[in-house]
Amino acid sequence: MEQLPSLATILEDAGAALSRGVLLVCDTNTEYIAKKILGSQDRPLCVLESGETRKGWASVEHIITAAKGAGLGRDGLFIGIGGGVVTDMTSFAASVYMRGARLCLISTTLLGMVDAAVGGKTGFDLLGIKNLVGTFFPASHIYMPLDALKTLPPREWKSGMAELIKTAVLDSAICDAVPRVETGETQVSLDKLKALGPFSVTNGVPSTLGELIERAVLVKGRIVEADPKEQGTERALLNLGHTFGHALEAAAGLGNLSHGEAVAWGMVRACELGLVLGITPESRARKITEIIAAYDYETTAPHPSMTDAALFMQALAGDKKRKPVNLPLLFPMHSGRSWFLRI
Numbered sequence: 183m184e185q186l187p188s189l190a191t192i193l194e195d196a197g198a199a200l201s202r203g204v205l206l207v208c209d210t211n212t213e214y215i216a217k218k219i220l221g222s223q224d225r226p227l228c229v230l231e232s233g234e235t236r237k238g239w240a241s242v243e244h245i246i247t248a249a250k251g252a253g254l255g256r257d258g259l260f261i262g263i264g265g266g267v268v269t270d271m272t273s274f275a276a277s278v279y280m281r282g283a284r285l286c287l288i289s290t291t292l293l294g295m296v297d298a299a300v301g302g303k304t305g306f307d308l309l310g311i312k313n314l315v316g317t318f319f320p321a322s323h324i325y326m327p328l329d330a331l332k333t334l335p336p337r338e339w340k341s342g343m344a345e346l347i348k349t350a351v352l353d354s355a356i357c358d359a360v361p362r363v364e365t366g367e368t369q370v371s372l373d374k375l376k377a378l379g380p381f382s383v384t385n386g387v388p389s390t391l392g393e394l395i396e397r398a399v400l401v402k403g404r405i406v407e408a409d410p411k412e413q414g415t416e417r418a419l420l421n422l423g424h425t426f427g428h429a430l431e432a433a434a435g436l437g438n439l440s441h442g443e444a445v446a447w448g449m450v451r452a453c454e455l456g457l458v459l460g461i462t463p464e465s466r467a468r469k470i471t472e473i474i475a476a477y478d479y480e481t482t483a484p485h486p487s488m489t490d491a492a493l494f495m496q497a498l499a500g501d502k503k504r505k506p507v508n509l510p511l512l513f514p515m516h517s518g519r520s521w522f523l524r525i
């Protein structure tokens with residue numbers, strides 16, 4: 183959808199009566215969006231500090247305290263308005279509040295639209311580990327108003343692009359469209375991406391921002407439906423590059439790199455590992471690396487932000503879905519070590 187939904191629309195879609203209680207949750211950068219949605223209505227609004235460093239228990243407790251203060255019962259409605267940080271934490275709070283309340287999400291970042299808001303994973307960071315605590319709790323409704331992206335900073339566009347590239351790797355229709363919006367100059371291609379008008383399809387390949395987002399949601403939705411709780415191998419596909427990426431985020435200090443920057447770098451590492459293990463064709467690894475490099479992401483190892491290699495190794499070892507693999511030389515500084523990964 184292009185425009186922000188009104189509160190009346192959200193409540194009608196959710197089948198929620200105002201008497202049951204509603205809490206809007208946003209961060210300092212999306213507060214203006216929450217206020218637009220509210221219009222002249224006076225409803226409880228919980229405003230969090232923004233950023234990955236705030237994705238912790240203190241913020242979740244703030245949401246739960248606000249919900250109790252607003253008188254939400256079990257049939258009350260949590261409305262998360264923001265990027266992946268706000269939607270992950272609001273979803274977690276809704277999932278545990280009185281053993282599960284109602285939830286809808288309004289995603290306001292490219293990354294949120296193509297990935298974080300979709301699929302029902304909730305969570306927050308603890309002990310310096312990304313998403314250490316979480317639940318599966320899908321929202322009943324997810325809105326993706328393209329209008330909200332007008333205020334998204336360039337770095338966040340780029341961050342979202344990384345998850346879009348990841349999805350492109352899993353889906354040939356997007357893969358064909360990504361080079362189409364890419365002209366070699368990162369800023370130019372990101373500007374081009376932003377300038378794409380809504381919805382027009384050329385030969386069945388998505389060629390506009392709305393189409394790309396829609397396609398990415400369909401790809402993720404298909405995978406999540408096949409393996410909702412990541413018990414099989416299907417949903418793990420969506421984690422491409424995330425073991426290395428999450429470890430890099432931790433080693434660089436949570437919040438210093440965007441999620442997408444870390445995931446893009448992690449995808450290159452996953453390609454290298456796939457080559458070493460003989461499970462990734464050389465041409466595929468090269469194509470993925472070329473696309474990532476064309477968008478001006480860091481591709482070399484070690485990453486310049488990775489000041490503490492031991493922390494990186496520790497974060498890799500602490501990954502939730504680790505599987506032991508013996509690796510020959512992958513990074514010069516960690517040759518011959520046992521790695522734990524999720525690719």
Ligand SMILES: NC(=O)c1ccc[n+]([C@@H]2O[C@H](COP(=O)([O-])OP(=O)(O)OC[C@H]3O[C@@H](n4cnc5c(N)ncnc54)[C@H](O)[C@@H]3O)[C@@H](O)[C@H]2O)c1
Binds near residue numbers: 298
């Ligand atoms: N649940 C999942 O399946 C899933 C999948 C991928 C990522 N994630 C999580 O998502 C998070 C990253 O999400 P993100 O990149 O959206 O980060 P984010 O939520 O931190 O948003 C990035 C920045 O943009 C600001 N912002 C958001 N919307 C804006 C707008 N419309 N205009 C101006 N500023 C705006 C935010 O305040 C923040 O400063 C990570 O914590 C990651 O773990 C979750």
